[in-house]
Amino acid sequence: MPVLVMKFGGTSVATLDRIKRAAKRVSREVANGNDVIVVVSAMSGETNKLVGYVNETSPMFDAREYDAIVSSGENVTAGLMALTLQEMDIPARSWQGWQVPLKTSSAHGAARIDDIPTTNINDKFGEGMKVAVVAGFQGLSNEGRITTLGRGGSDTTAVAFAAAFDAIRCDIYTDVDGVYTTDPRITDKARKLEKVSFEEMLELASLGAKVLQTRSVELAMRFKVKLRVLSSFEEYDPNAGTLICAEEDIVENNAVSGVAASRDEAKMTLVSVADRPGIAAAIFGPLAEGGVNVDMIIQNISEEGRTDMTFSCPVDQVARAEAALAAAKERGDVNFEALVSDKNVAKISLVGIGMRSQSGVAAKMFKTLSDEGINIKVIATSEIKVSVLVDRKYTELAVQALHDAFELEKA
């Protein structure tokens, strides 16, 4: 029998009534002839409450105890979902991570999934069970301790189950009804995408479209899991939401699929760095060790053996970056005249797999921004993305102008 994975996030299971609504969606898929694996998050608010307890008790907490504590919210929802389905006469039972067992690395708080044996659950499907309800976000380490996959980890749980059980699709039910051409709060012209490729979704997810955990998209791409994002608050519609799928499943592409904006960026420039082989490693090695997530990197042309090096990072990591670079200078590993930090920038990105075959996207982007009087501070490009840093105050204006220029409101 085909297996379908359905994942319900915290807002979709926030109350007993909402759990019942979610269960009705599950029952429809069972009636359609599927065996269903339901992955649930904690009731919304629960995980935050537990994280609050942990932080108040022990600011530098033991991550193993953190995981044992915060994973309990998902266990409650899994049991309640199983009971709700049973009340609807659907044979169902719950599984906690260690019962599957969903085996992970021992990196508590951010564990990687190693293996999902299918025997236990498939045996029950064989005995007539129709729905396996799985507590998301959690797993079991080799040491026999509970691990968690990081915030949003239930998305990754769902995709991993879909891969392990060779599911026909993985439906992610959330509080938005799909992936949009841009943030609908910025422009009401934002249009829901019917389909988007894994590659585009990865860029969008990491650029601030917080619909899906980035790792879950990576995993779906690797194992070719058809992912669908849809709202648990809309009426049932078999074609609802946005399908995230392989490029070959998308017949025709616009050059640009979406505009993403990320506000919490900072730009840092090392002025007059000695330009010698190994200088990039000397700069970015210490930053990586210091836990700074460097995003864009630009090296200007060299003059008289010296150059300027600019990079961007999340704004809350500026202090960390400054400390790491000051220490490197102190040790004599790197020599620069000054470090200039600009904490008032935003990153605006155009994303689209169609860019590969259609030229002129970047040029049109720059002209559009220029026409609006928006100065571009840094440019970076990849095969399917053009990103620029601009003053943060221009975020909305830039997104609206680009959305219009590329006519993203049209399918």
Place this chain on the structure above:
Amino acid sequence: MPVLVMKFGGTSVATLDRIKRAAKRVSREVANGNDVIVVVSAMSGETNKLVGYVNETSPMFDAREYDAIVSSGENVTAGLMALTLQEMDIPARSWQGWQVPLKTSSAHGAARIDDIPTTNINDKFGEGMKVAVVAGFQGLSNEGRITTLGRGGSDTTAVAFAAAFDAIRCDIYTDVDGVYTTDPRITDKARKLEKVSFEEMLELASLGAKVLQTRSVELAMRFKVKLRVLSSFEEYDPNAGTLICAEEDIVENNAVSGVAASRDEAKMTLVSVADRPGIAAAIFGPLAEGGVNVDMIIQNISEEGRTDMTFSCPVDQVARAEAALAAAKERGDVNFEALVSDKNVAKISLVGIGMRSQSGVAAKMFKTLSDEGINIKVIATSEIKVSVLVDRKYTELAVQALHDAFELEKA
């Protein structure tokens, strides 16, 4: 190193501050040179909240899902207690039931403990861990599912760990400071007992002194675990609370240790039953099958081949008892003229192992009640107990009079 078991009930871990207070008590016992096993309940209110969710979702719930859900509260407290101890620089970690694993029968909601392997925890004690924090109330069935031991089951968890680890003592921290000669709300002459025997505690526990779960006392008696009940809200005192121990550890006994009162009793009389061999089985078989907990049984003398049969049971089981007996009469299994139910009775009991060697306790009890004008409806005795049923309105008066007559305020 000696192992001490300390159990903290829901009110003792109701907030992060209280968990900290409890952890301080644990730290003192560690400083005294003990390895400590701490058994925790859920933060007070949590289990009720989860039980509420289950009942609302599914009135005739699957007990396996019930157990998976309601056991999560203890997991949270266990992790928080471990973190709190770590913050005090005490090496500690948490164990959930399945991690020990605490193996139980598959009677979900009321599972019996089969085995507690000591290897995992002892290995960690060997590596320098000082405190194992165990989530109470829960275990693991042979089918790999989470079980619970019934309400108050954390007491039983604690005693079972004390037995398995051959602990020097099992301290039950609760919101009362010990076992009293009677309910202090009925008479302010009630005196805290320094020591009480397992047998007496069993009678007191089952008679309504709700300090300890009855099963935990049975288990302590079987494995000769020294149990101490004490308050987590009083200043630290190594001799606090009441010690529940074997009879031979109590040097001298009063004839009577305590007076217990149980209000929610009913008396039922089958009038004019045919008195023939097998008649008791014909009556009490159907009652047992109907789920009626029959307590006292009195058969009056027989006249002309007929007799009256009286028994007592909890008042909320009267309807069930009437239905079971009506059905038995219908089937012709038992023949009686009438069934008279009296729902307005209370059971007053004197308990004391000294009764075995000191006569006249029952006679003195009857005279005391008679002097107060209290009519006795039913009498039942065991080796260490005399119980009577009286009108419920006399409960307080009877307890006060007996407490005075036997001078229980004196040690």
